[in-house]
Amino acid sequence: MITAEIITIGTEIVLGQIADTNAPYIAKALTEKGIQVQFQTSVSDDRELLKSALKIARERVNLIITTGGLGLTASDVTREVVSEFFGVRLIHNKGACIHIQRFMEERQVHLMDEHDRQALVPEGALVITNDNGTATGFALHHNDKEIVSLPGVHTEMKSMLNKYLEVYACNKREERCIVSRDLHTFGIRESVVADRVKKCILQYQSIKNITNSSSHRKAEQKLPHDTIVSQGHVQSMTLVHDGVVTIELLATAGKREDAVSLLDRAEVDIRMELGDAVFGVGDETLEYIVTVLLRKYRKTIAVAESCTGGLVSDKLTNIPGISEFFLEGVVAYSNKAKVDILGVPGELVLEYGAVSSQVAKAMAEGVRKRASANIGIGITGIAGPTGGTKEKPVGLVYIGIVTDNHAEVKKCQFRGSRVDVKKFSANTSLNMTRLQLLHQDSILF
Numbered sequence: 423m424i425t426a427e428i429i430t431i432g433t434e435i436v437l438g439q440i441a442d443t444n445a446p447y448i449a450k451a452l453t454e455k456g457i458q459v460q461f462q463t464s465v466s467d468d469r470e471l472l473k474s475a476l477k478i479a480r481e482r483v484n485l486i487i488t489t490g491g492l493g494l495t496a497s498d499v500t501r502e503v504v505s506e507f508f509g510v511r512l513i514h515n516k517g518a519c520i521h522i523q524r525f526m527e528e529r530q531v532h533l534m535d536e537h538d539r540q541a542l543v544p545e546g547a548l549v550i551t552n553d554n555g556t557a558t559g560f561a562l563h564h565n566d567k568e569i570v571s572l573p574g575v576h577t578e579m580k581s582m583l584n585k586y587l588e589v590y591a592c593n594k595r596e597e598r599c600i601v602s603r604d605l606h607t608f609g610i611r612e613s614v615v616a617d618r619v620k621k622c623i624l625q626y627q628s629i630k631n632i633t634n635s636s637s638h639r640k641a642e643q644k645l646p647h648d649t650i651v652s653q654g655h656v657q658s659m660t661l662v663h664d665g666v667v668t669i670e671l672l673a674t675a676g677k678r679e680d681a682v683s684l685l686d687r688a689e690v691d692i693r694m695e696l697g698d699a700v701f702g703v704g705d706e707t708l709e710y711i712v713t714v715l716l717r718k719y720r721k722t723i724a725v726a727e728s729c730t731g732g733l734v735s736d737k738l739t740n741i742p743g744i745s746e747f748f749l750e751g752v753v754a755y756s757n758k759a760k761v762d763i764l765g766v767p768g769e770l771v772l773e774y775g776a777v778s779s780q781v782a783k784a785m786a787e788g789v790r791k792r793a794s795a796n797i798g799i800g801i802t803g804i805a806g807p808t809g810g811t812k813e814k815p816v817g818l819v820y821i822g823i824v825t826d827n828h829a830e831v832k833k834c835q836f837r838g839s840r841v842d843v844k845k846f847s848a849n850t851s852l853n854m855t856r857l858q859l860l861h862q863d864s865i866l867f
Contacts, residue, residue: 426452427461427479429472431490431500432574436466443576444489448583453600453672455587457485467497476507480567487583490574492557494536500571501542501560508564510544518543518558521551550585554578561586601681605669605692606702608853612662615696619658619669622691626656626673626684654680656688664845666708701856708852709737715859716747723855724750724793726764726785728776729803729819731755733848750793754785760802764788775814777802779831782820790824797858798824799851803834805843819847823854825862830854 428445435442442464449459460483465475472491479486491500505512518541526533543549543560550559550572557573559582570586572579607615654675661668671688675681693700701711716723725734725748735751738744752763757776760766766784774780782800790798803819810816817836822829832854836846 424457424485425483426457426459426485426487427463427483428459429463429465429475429479429486429488430574431465431467431472431488433466433468433497435464435490444574444579447576447580448487448489450602451583451587452485452487453602455590456599456674467491467499469499469503472499472503473507476503476569484567486567486569488569488571489579492540492559492571492573494534494540494556498539501539501544504562504569504571505544508544508562508569510546510562510564512542513545514538514541515543515549515558518549518551522556522558525552525556548586548589550582552578553581559586561589599676599678599681600672600674601678601685603671603673603685603689604704605671605689605700606706607667607669607696607699608665608701608708608849610667610696610699612660612667615667615669615699616658616660618695619660619692622695623656623658623671623688626654626688654684656684664842665849698857698860701853707737708849708856710741712852712856712859713738713741713744713747715856717743719859719862721796721859721862722747722749722793723797723799724748724752724789724795725799725801725851726752726754726789727799727801728753728755728760728785729805730801730844730847730851733844734799734801734851737848737852749795750789752789752792760785760788764792764800777804777814777818777820779820779822779833782822783824783829783831784822786822786824786829796825797855798822799855800824801847801851803843803847805840805847807840817843819843819850821847821851821854823851823858825858828858830858 428448430442430445434440445462452459463475465471488500491498501512522537522541523533537556540556540558543558544562547560547562550561552558552573555573555575555578557578559572561568561570572582654673657672659670661670669692671685673681673684675684701708727734732751732753738748754760754764757771760771760776761768764785765788766781770780770784782802785800785802786798789800800822804810804814804816806816819834819836820831821834822831834850836843
């Protein structure tokens with residue numbers, strides 16, 4: 423098995439001034455090629471520190487991927503350090519020189535002396551051309567170890583990594599392929615999701631131990647035949663963010679199509695187990711799914727927000743084509759705005775308070791009527807960190823959903839910062855809307 427370490431180079435990353443977006447992308451790409459990523463390291467733009475990181479990586483993995491340090495400045499030292507570390511001299515690559523010159527000429531930019539450094543690569547290295555810039559990447563094989571150096575600019579790195587992996591796929595015949603898939607859920611606690619998913623994929627995890635020996639033939643007969651053929655297994659992990667619990671599935675098999683087939687069957691089992699709690703796959707968000715359902719059922723929506731400050735409207739308007747279904751968003755933050763704009767009866771506010779189920783329902787009814795929409799959402803709550811009482815603590819939120827013939831109000835008690843409460847509230851309202859749309863036949867809009 424090929425093991426790998428990703429080293430991101432840049433003082434700005436180490437100091438937390440910018441986020442490292444390269445390592446997650448590289449890790450996923452390598453994993454799908456059957457390469458086991460075991461370590462991720464960040465190191466400053468310093469020769470000795472980089473040498474130290476390379477020394478550690480060389481001792482514990484087969485493949486080292488570096489990003490950063492291939493630019494024009496004096497602090498860009500990756501190519502020199504790699505050359506010194508592996509004892510290979512730097513040479514000017516003619517092809518890289520021509521590429522850089524043409525790249526600059528096409529953009530009518532003057533070629534500087536510093537660009538000359540960017541055509542330097544370790545002798546014997548595979549040159550990885552850069553279609554989006556002038557930093558030349560390279561892959562060097564040395565004493566059963568391989569190091570791949572790529573630029574730190576994300577768009578440049580992605581393109582060049584994919585080029586390297588194409589070459590890798592042709593030259594390396596790995597005995598297995600790993601494919602990942604994310605399923606997103608809402609409304610069930612992470613621990614419960616993890617336990618139920620674990621039971622679902624147990625049959626797929628056991629496949630990896632099956633052999634052709636007679637002692638295992640009886641075990642094979644107990645499992646579905648099409649699953650046995652793949653000779654793979656499925657693993658899972660869960661992540662939670664803003665109330666959304668994501669199930670990451672990793673399927674391993676000898677061929678990609680077998681791994682995908684395993685994922686397909688595991689997904690079916692998980693959906694059967696978790697039901698409507700599963701709302702999306704991959705990049706699909708709650709707001710995206712709500713938009714899909716609004717389009718499917720030809721329904722319109724309007725939103726009245728208080729404590730979320732327009733976050734639900736913001737999420738919905740991030741989806742292309744939502745203008746056909748999203749009619750209006752109102753931020754009614756003060757009691758006066760709730761009464762004057764949404765028509766919430768003043769006596770309701772006086773009797774029950776602005777943060778109450780009665781006001782949340784009235785807000786939803788008011789914005790729905792005002793916009794002539796099929797669905798109205800009303801959100802009111804205490805985001806904190808101040809403003810809470812014993813009877814109505816920080817994090818208390820009421821969310822109302824109203825249609826022609828149905829009204830639902832949910833009382834929520836969220837924890838976390840002010841921003842956390844807003845995000846949880848927004849996602850909960852979108853999930854409530856999703857469920858209303860899914861079960862609209864029994865609700866009678």
